[in-house]
Amino acid sequence: MTDLIAVLYIVAFALFIYGLMGLTGPRTAVRGNWIAAVGMVIAVVATLLTPGMGNWVLIALGIGIGIVVGVPAARRVKMTAMPQMVALFNGVGGGAVALIAWVEFRTTDGYSAEPRYIAIASLFAALIGSISFWGSLIAFGKLQEILPGRPITLRALQQPLNIVLLLAAVGCAVAVIAGVDAEVLMIVLLLAAAVLGLMVVLPIGGADMPVVISLLNAFTGLSAAAMGLALDNTALIVAGMIVGASGSILTNLMAKAMNRSIPAIVAGGFGGTTAVASGTREERPVRSTTAADTAVQLAYASKVVVVPGYGMAVAQAQHAVREMGQLLESKGISVSYAIHPVAGRMPGHMNVLLAEADVPYEQLKEMDDINSEFPQTDVALVIGANDVTNPAARSDPNSPIYGMPILDVSASRSVIVLKRSMSSGFAGIDNDLFYEPRTSMLFGDAKSSVGEVVEELKNL
C-alpha cells in the first residue's frame, strides 16, 4: 500500500509540474489547469489510502464545508473581482498551514520528542501561514473596497512596531525550539504573526496589490513545503516548493511588468516611502503594456487594424510593421491598414512607406471605409499616430483640430498605442484616447516595439 501511495504521490506532483508548464502558454493554459487539478485529486486519494486512517466523519465534514463554501464562491464571483478571490483562497491556505502547525505543536507537546529540524519547519510554517492568512484578508478587503484602497500607515510608528512584532514571533519560536513547551508561546507566535500580516499589507496601495498577493502566494507555498518537511510528506514538500519557487519568479515578472520593484513594495509595508508613485497616476491613469501582451492580444484576435502615423515614418518602422502583418495573416487573422488622409507630414506619406515595405494595396483602407469596421475590430494597433485618432476633433470645438475627421479607433474592442512617450503630436494637444479604459500604451520607438512584438508572436 505505501508503495502505491508513493507512486501516486509521484504521479500527482508530476501532473502539477506538467500542468504548471501548460499554464505558462496561452494555448495550453486551460488544459494545464485541469491537469494540475487531476494531480490534486490523485494526491488526496493517495493520502486517504494511508493505512490507519480514521476520523472519516470529521474528514468528510471538513471537505464538505470546503466544497460548499468554495465552489459557489468561485462560480459566482464577478470577473472583475477575481484578484481578491485569489487573495482569499490564498489566505485560507495559509490559515490551514498555521492551524495544522498549531495542532502539531499540541499533539507533540511542543515537539518534545521530535528532531529539531521538524520543530523548525513546523514553526516556520506556522509563522508564514499566519502572516499569509491575515495579510491576504487585508488584501481582499482593500480590493473588495471594504477597506479604503489608499495606503493606511502609522507613519513613524510603523517600522518599529513591525520589528517588535517580528522579534516577538521569532523569539517565541526560538524558545520552543530550545525546549520550552508552553502552548502560550505558540499562541503568541501566531498572534504576533497575524498582526504583522495586517500591519505589513495595510500600508500598501491598491495598485500594488496584485504583486503583494503573488508574494503572499509564494510564501504560502514555502510554508506548505515546510509543513511537508515537518510531516515528512513528500507531496507537500514538492508541491509547496514548486509553488514557492515559481511564485517568486512570477512575483518578479509581475512587478517588472508594472514597473515596480518588489523591495520597494515590501519596504512600503515596512514604513518606507513608496506610496507616492501610485498617487500621482491616480487622476489620469494610463495602462502601459508589454510587447508580449500585445502579441498575445493580436494572436487571439480575428480582426486587427493597423493605424500608422508620423511616428511610424520617423522610426522607419514600415518593414517591421509589414512583417508583423504577414505573421498575423499567416495565423488566419484579418489585417488591414487604416490610412488617414493627413497621417504623417505630407500627402501620401503613409502610402510611400507602406508601398516601400510591399504592403499589398488591397490592405490599405481609406478612412471612410475603415471607420465602419472598427466596431468589429478586436485590436486597433496605433503605430506612432496621434492627432488623427484624437476624439477632441469631434467633441471639443475649442481644439485646434476640431472638425477634422478622425479614425474611430475607440470603437474597437481594444486599442494599443505604440509611441515613445505621452507627448503630443503635430497639433500639440493631449489625446483623450490614451486614457480610455480600453486603450493600453506600448512605449518605445515604434521600430523596436514592433520588432519585439514580432519576436513574441513567433514564440507563441
Add this chain to the structure above:
Amino acid sequence: MTDLIAVLYIVAFALFIYGLMGLTGPRTAVRGNWIAAVGMVIAVVATLLTPGMGNWVLIALGIGIGIVVGVPAARRVKMTAMPQMVALFNGVGGGAVALIAWVEFRTTDGYSAEPRYIAIASLFAALIGSISFWGSLIAFGKLQEILPGRPITLRALQQPLNIVLLLAAVGCAVAVIAGVDAEVLMIVLLLAAAVLGLMVVLPIGGADMPVVISLLNAFTGLSAAAMGLALDNTALIVAGMIVGASGSILTNLMAKAMNRSIPAIVAGGFGGTTAVASGTREERPVRSTTAADTAVQLAYASKVVVVPGYGMAVAQAQHAVREMGQLLESKGISVSYAIHPVAGRMPGHMNVLLAEADVPYEQLKEMDDINSEFPQTDVALVIGANDVTNPAARSDPNSPIYGMPILDVSASRSVIVLKRSMSSGFAGIDNDLFYEPRTSMLFGDAKSSVGEVVEELKNL
C-alpha cells in the same frame, strides 16, 4: 558531518544543473562546463569526508591512474577525433558502473540481505553499464577507423542472436533477484550484456555514430542513477537521472538535426534495414545544415558577406535579408553584399531589390572590390545564387559559363548556400562549390530560411 555532506551533495548537483543550463547557450557554454566540474569536485570531496572512509591508498591509486590516463588523452586528442574520445570516456563510465555492481554483488552475497529494489537497481546498473562499455568501445573503434566504418552485420542471424543474449542477461538477473546467489549468474549477465553491446553497435554505420554515442551516454546516466538507488547515494541518483533525461532529449535533437529517427538507428543495431541512407551519399557528399547552426556561425563571425542571386529575387527575400543584416550589424559584425554584374535576370536586378529593402548603398560591393575580401571573410552567405559562384567558369573551358568572372566565395572560411534543392541555375550546370568541404547547404525557400535564421539569431 553527515549534514555537511548532505549540503555539499545538494550544492554539487545544483551546480550540475546550473552548469548544464549554461551548456545549452553559446555565450554561457564555457562557463557552464567549468561550473559542472566544480560541482563534481565538491561531490568527490563530500564523499571522501564520509565518516569511516578508509582504503586511502587504493583510492589514491585509482584516482591517480585515472588522472594520469585521462588528462593527457583529453589534452592531446585532435579536434577531429573528439567524438570517439567522448565515446571512450562514456564507455569507461559504464564500465565503472558494471564493476561496482559486480563488487556489490560479491560483498552482499548476491544481495541476500538487501531489499528487493536494491537488487533490481544494482543488476539494472550492471546490465546497462556493461552494454555501454562494450558498445562505446565499438563506437570508438569505428570512428577511429580501427574497425571499418561501414555497417557490419550478421544478416538474418543478427536479430535472433541479440534476442537470445538479452534473454540470457535478463534471465540471470531474475534468478538473482529471486534469491539464487551464484556469482556465475552475475558473470554470465555481464558477459551477455557485453556481447550484446558489441552486436548492437557493430551494424550501425559511421554516419549514425554520434547519435548512438549520445544514446549510450543517456543509458550510462540511467545506470548511474540505478547505482545511486542501490547505494542509497542521492548525488548519484540526481546526477545520473539528469544525464539520463537530458541525454535522451539531446539524442532526439541530434537525430532530428541529422534527419534520422532513433528507432530506425536502433533497429539497425537489431538487424533492421537502415544502412542504405548513408550509402548513396558517399560519392558526392553534401553537408546540409540548419537555420540554428547558420545563426551560430554568423553570430560568431566578424565578417559576413552576403551573395544574393536570382533565388533571392524569386523568393522576394530582400526584406528578410535586410533584417538579418541589421541584426548582425547590431552585434558588431561587418556585413557587406557582393553584387555580381549578372546576378538575377536583368541588369541591376539585385540593386532594385536591395534598394527596396533599404540596404545602405555603402554595403553593396562590386565584384572586383569584394573578391579580394573573401579571404578575410568568416562566412559567405550565398542566397539563391548559383552560376555567379560557379568555379567551373574559371576552371572548365567546356562549361557554357567559361570565362565569366565569378565571386570567389570559396576563398572565405566557410560558405553557406541557401537554395531549395541541388538543382542548377540559369546556365543549367552543376556547381562544384556546393560539394566543397567548407560549404554547407541550407535547403528551403530563401525567404523562409532567412526568416528562420533571423529568429535563431534573436534567440542567441
Add this chain to the structure above:
Amino acid sequence: MVETVPLSVGVVRESIPDERRVALVPKLVERLVRRGLRVVVEPGAGAGVLLADELFTAAGAELGDAWHADLVLKVSPPTAEEVARLKAGTVLIGFLKPLSDVEGVAALEEAGVTAFAMESIPRITRAQAMDALSSQSSVAGYRAVLLAAERLTRFFPMLTTAAGTVPPAKVLVLGAGVAGLQALATAKRLGARTTGYDVRPEVADQVRSVGAQWLDLGIEAVGEGGYARELTEQERAEQQRRLTEAITQFDVVVTTALVPGRKAPTLVTAEAVRGMPAGGVVVDLAGESGGNCELTEPGRDVVAHDVTICSPLNLAAEMPGHASELYARNVTELVELLVDAEGRLALDFSDEIVAGACVAGRERGES
C-alpha cells in the same frame, strides 16, 4: 441672394495656355448636385484633362454659360477679359495670387465680384481638405522629380551590370515643405540617394521620415529660450558658402523654397551650378517668385555650365488628371462651407476660413 431658384455653380474653361486643369470633375459635380446646386459647365471645360462634356452631363451638370453662374469655379487667376465676363455679385473661387497679383484682385473688387482665393485659406487642421496649395504642391513635387529624371543624362537608381556599375544619383531638395517632401520621397523611390534641407530646423525629422538625409550646414541658430534667432550677416554668408559647397556634390537639385508673398530666396548660386557635375539638373519650383537659383529663367530651360536648369511655372497642370481631381475636391469642400443646408449661399464671415479666404468683395458678401 437667390432665394427660390437653386444656386448655380459654373465650371469654366481655362484660357491660359498650358493650363490643362479644370476646377471640377464629374465625381464632384454629382456631389454638388446632390447638395441641391445647379452645376453649369462651359463646353470643352474638361478638354485638357480628356474629360468629355458628356461625362459632366452624365453626372448631372448642364452645359451652358458658366460665366454667369452665381458661383464661378476656376483654377488659374482670371485674365482681364475673363473678369469682364463676370457679372457683379458673382462669387468667384480659384487660385487668385492675392499676394502677388494685386491689380488682378483690385479688378475683381471693381467688378463687384466676391472672390475667394484658394491660396488664402488658413492652413488650420479643419481646412486641410480645402488646402489646394498642399494638393497641388504634392503633384508638383512628384513631377519635379520626374522632370529631373527625364533631363538627367544618367540613371537615378544604382545598377550593377555586366557593363559596369552605375552609382545612384544624388538628389538634394532645398525647402522641405509639401512639395519638397514629396520630391524627396519620389526620388528615393526611384533609387536615388536623397538629402533634404530647410531653414526650419524642426523639419529635419520629417526629412528623415521619408528616408532622406538631413543636410546639416552646421550653423546653430538656436538663441535664448530655444527660439530661433536672426542670423548675423556673417553667419548668413557662411551658410551660403557651405550650401554652395554642398550643392556641388549633387547630380540633381530640386528647390522649393518659398516665403509667402516675398521674392524666393536665392539658394543655388551660379558658382554652385558651375561646381555641379556635367549633365546635372536643377529643377526650380520657385520660378514664379523669382526662383531659388541665380540662373533660373522662369518658365524656360537653361543650360549653363553643362547643367540644365528647369523652371516650370505650372508643373501641376502638366498632370491635369489627378491635379484636377484633387483641386476639385478642395474647391468642393469650400463651396459646401459657403452654402447652407438648403443649398443657398450663406457666407459666414465669422468663420476664420471664410474670412481668411475672401480677398475681394467682402462687404458685398456680408450684405
Add this chain to the structure above:
Amino acid sequence: MVETVPLSVGVVRESIPDERRVALVPKLVERLVRRGLRVVVEPGAGAGVLLADELFTAAGAELGDAWHADLVLKVSPPTAEEVARLKAGTVLIGFLKPLSDVEGVAALEEAGVTAFAMESIPRITRAQAMDALSSQSSVAGYRAVLLAAERLTRFFPMLTTAAGTVPPAKVLVLGAGVAGLQALATAKRLGARTTGYDVRPEVADQVRSVGAQWLDLGIEAVGEGGYARELTEQERAEQQRRLTEAITQFDVVVTTALVPGRKAPTLVTAEAVRGMPAGGVVVDLAGESGGNCELTEPGRDVVAHDVTICSPLNLAAEMPGHASELYARNVTELVELLVDAEGRLALDFSDEIVAGACVAGRERGES
C-alpha cells in the same frame, strides 16, 4: 597589319540627329591606352554627353581625324557619307542593324571595311560584358517608364490625402526581356501596380522576381515532351482577344516584344487602345520594327481615343551619360578581344564571339 606603330582607335562624332551617345568615354580611353593603343577622338565627339574634348585628352587620347584610325568605334550605323570616309581595311565596331539594314552592311563590305555589329555578338555567358543590346535595353526600359509617367495625366503611386485618395496606376509590360523587366522594376519603384506578359512562359518567375504579377492569358501552349507547341489559328485569335480585354484594365502599357530580324508582333490593337482609360499611355519600344501597337507611328506621339501612344526610336540616346558609359564598356571588352597582348590587331575567327559579331569583311580580317 600594323606592326611597329601602335594600333589606333578612332572615336567619331555621331552625325544622326538625336544620337547623343558616344562610343567611348574617358575612363575607358584610359584603359585602352594602358593596353598600348592610340586613341584618336574626333573633336566634339562627346558633346552630346557633355563630355568636353579636354576630358578625353586628359585620359590619354589625341584629338584628330578619328575616321582614319585602324579601328573605328561608333554607336549608330554609319550613314552613306560616313562609310565614304572610312578607308579600306578599317575595322568598324558599332550597332550596324545587320538584320534589317542589309544595304548598309553591303556598303561596308564594298568599302573594304571589316565590320563588327554589336547586335550580333552571341548572347553567351562569356560575352555578357560586351552585350550592348542588354545594356542599352536596360536604359530603354527605365526611360520608357519615365516617359510614361511624364505623359500620364495621373499619379503612378497611390496617395491618400486630405483631398481624396489617388489609386495607384496600373502598368502592363508586354515582352519581359531585359527592357521589359527593367520597365517593370522601375514602375514598381514609382509605386505602380505592375503586371508582365511574355510569350515565353518560363519568364513568369522572372516577372514575379521584380515584384510584378504575371498576366496569365490561360492558353496552354505546352505540347508533347514539355516543348512549346505552335498555337492553332483559333487559339492565337483567342489569345489576342483575351490580351485586348486585359489591356483595357491598364493606365499604362509598355511594349517591348521583339522577334529578332522580323517585324514586331502586334499586341495592342486599336480596339484595346479604345478600351483604355482616357489619359492612358502606351509606350511602344518596338517602333523601329514596326511597333507592337496598331496605332503606333514610329518616332512620333499619337493621341488616339484619348490615349497617348509614344514610340521613341532611340530611347537610350535620351540618357546619353550612362548609356554611353555602358556602351563604351561593352565596346572596350570587344576591342580587347580583337587585340593581342602587344596591342596588335589579332582577329581570331575561331572564337565564336569574333565570328558571330563579324558581319562584313571577314575574309579581309582573316588575311
Add this chain to the structure above:
Amino acid sequence: MLVESLAVLVLAGFVGFTVISKVPNTLHTPLMSGTNAIHGIVLLGGLVVLGLGADGVLNKILLVIAIAFGTINVVGGFLVTDRMLGMFKQRKDRADD
C-alpha cells in the same frame, strides 16, 4: 533522510524556477491563481494529522477548519483559474469550427 528531503526541496525549487520563464502578462494572474490552488495541497497535511488520530476537541475543531480551508483553497483555486482562462478557451472553440 535529510539529504533526500533537501534534495527533493532543491530539485522542486529548480523545477519551479525553470517552469516559469517567459509568461505573457495576460497569463500572470491565471498562473498565480493556478499555483495558489496547488498549495492547497496543505489539505493533505490536515488529512494525515486528523486521519492518523488527533485527540481532543480543540485539536479536532482546528483540523476540521484546516481541512475546510485547504479544500476551499484547492477547489476554489482551480475553478477560478479556469474561469480566468475563458479568453483562451474561446479561441480554441473558434479554431475547432
Add this chain to the structure above:
Amino acid sequence: MLVESLAVLVLAGFVGFTVISKVPNTLHTPLMSGTNAIHGIVLLGGLVVLGLGADGVLNKILLVIAIAFGTINVVGGFLVTDRMLGMFKQRKDRADD
C-alpha cells in the same frame, strides 16, 4: 524512503528534460560531452564501496579499476568539453578587447 528516492528520481528527470530545450546544432556535441562528464559521478560509488571497506583482492582490484575508470570519465570529459568549446571562447576574448 522509497517515496523520496523516487521523488528525487522523477524531479531530477524533470530538471533534465526542462534544461535541454533548444540547443543549436553546434552545441550538440559539447553538450553530450558535458553530460558524459557528469555521469562520471559513478566515481563516488566506487569511492564509497571501497572506502567503507571492501575485502578481498579481487574486489579491491575491481574497485580500483572502477575508480580509475570513473576518474577518466570525469577528468577527460570536462577537459574535452572545454576544448570543444574553444570556438566560443575565442569570441569572448574578442569581445573583451
